[in-house]
Amino acid sequence: MSSNQELIKRFKNLKDNTKLSNYSWFNLGGPAEYLFKPENKQQLIEFLKFNKKEKLKITILGAGSNTLIRDNGIKGVVIKLGTNFSNINLIEKSTLEVGAGTLDRKISNFAHDHGIGNLEFLSCIPGSIGGAVIMNSGCYGDDISKILVSLNVIDTNSCYEKEIKREEIEFYYRGNNLPKDLIITSVKLRGIISSKENIKNKQIEFIERKKKAQPSQVKTCGSTFKNLNDKTKAWQLIKASGCDKFKVGDAVISDKHCNFFVNNGKAKSSDIEQLIKNVRQTVSEKAGVNLELEIKIIGE
Ligand SMILES: Cc1cc2nc3c(=O)[nH]c(=O)nc-3n(C[C@H](O)[C@H](O)[C@H](O)COP(=O)(O)OP(=O)(O)OC[C@H]3O[C@@H](n4cnc5c(N)ncnc54)[C@H](O)[C@@H]3O)c2cc1C
Structure with missing residues (x-):
């Protein structure tokens, strides 16, 4: 039996060649070589011990609200701790x-x-x-x-x-x-x-503040770059450098908050990544600042 078949037989909740776009808030990304959703801690440990022999590269995914998955997907195993x-x-x-x-x-x-x-x-x-x-x-x-x-x-x-x-x-x-x-x-x-x-009042206040300042119902992973400090925000540098209307195909920058990059529907992950590069380069040239990524970019 190939090690692929052995893995799948042994761990019923491990699937091969699985689409990952539904696991990122950008709604983008190629497949995982393997996707494993452990049933519980014991099964997770059992898998990790088994993987000592297989040596699959491990990537952990939470809700995917801060993660851009590249178009060619992820080699090795993506471990997703979900409802279990x-x-x-x-x-x-x-x-x-x-x-x-x-x-x-x-x-x-x-x-x-x-x-x-x-x-x-x-x-x-x-x-x-x-x-x-x-x-x-x-x-x-x-x-x-x-x-x-x-x-x-x-x-x-x-x-x-x-x-x-x-x-x-x-x-x-x-x-x-x-x-x-x-x-x-x-x-x-x-x-x-x-x-x-x-x-309750505090929760409502926070949610209202966010609604006013940030886009909702869009395919985004929130703030793309980290702020420099409390006084210098990434969005201010992006705006001041004239990048707030930049786009690459369907990868665009939100009108409401220019540190939020958005998949308008048909973008590829490479479009979002190119948009990130374009903005970073322009901000570096115009403001002399190297913006640091807040979102994580993973995959091939
Ligand atoms: C609309 C919107 C608004 C947002 N607003 C904010 C905000 O106000 N403040 C803020 O800080 N962030 C914000 N974010 C970003 C994001 O929601 C946070 O970073 C969030 O905490 C990421 O959690 P996640 O489960 O989605 O992580 P993922 O994107 O799945 O993963 C993020 C990192 O955590 C690691 N990871 C996840 N789970 C585990 C685990 N169990 N064990 C080990 N490693 C793990 C992953 O490997 C990855 O490196 C926003 C995002 C969106 C889409």
Whole structure:
């Protein structure tokens, strides 16, 4: 039996040559050589041990709201922690333990229902909590580093599970110093006891602010580039350099927020990537600044 057949026979929830465009908010990207959606932690560990022999390159995908997948797809195995890793438990008065595939919005709503504040910002981040930890996602002054207690991770090399406490991690703007070979399986978050009314008002305020400033119902992965600092935003540099109307085929820049790049329907991933290059080069020439990507670009 070929190793391909052996893999598929052994792991029923592993598919080969699987379209990935539905797994990115850009709605773009070629196929995964293998796509694996583990049923649970034990199966994930079993797969990783098996892969020690296969040596397939591993790529982790959350909700794909920050990831551009290239047109020729991804070699090796894409591991997607989806609904099987989507659960929320209240473990103390103001502490939650959530599966890494849980959507941020659901966590914020659960926190509201249990009178736990400080998690309101999660209501307007359209990803999973695993992705939010990796990106140190946040908005309006809040971010994951401020509510994180600890992570449960599986090391893809040793295949062991371990807990990493917040104090062991250095977080910075849209990133952290976690090793790249970890799969986050669950996350503990702590808020503060607050009134449901206050929490609801804050969630509504955040969502309204976002609606005013950012496009919705479009195929985008949010901010393409990182801001330089609180005073110099990427969108300001893009606008000042005259790039806000740039386009490549159906890859365009949002009228509402020029750091949001959009697939207008028929773009290819290469069009989005070319648009990124064009903007970056022009901003470098005109403003003397090398914009750093916030979105992740993966694949061939
Ligand atoms: C309309 C829109 C608005 C947005 N607004 C904001 C905002 O206000 N603030 C903000 O910070 N971001 C924002 N984003 C970006 C995005 O939503 C966040 O970065 C989000 O946290 C990404 O989560 P994800 O699950 O979609 O991650 P993905 O895009 O799937 O992955 C992101 C990274 O995390 C890694 N990863 C994902 N899950 C795991 C895991 N379980 N273990 C290990 N690694 C993992 C991936 O390998 C990848 O490197 C916005 C995006 C959109 C589309």
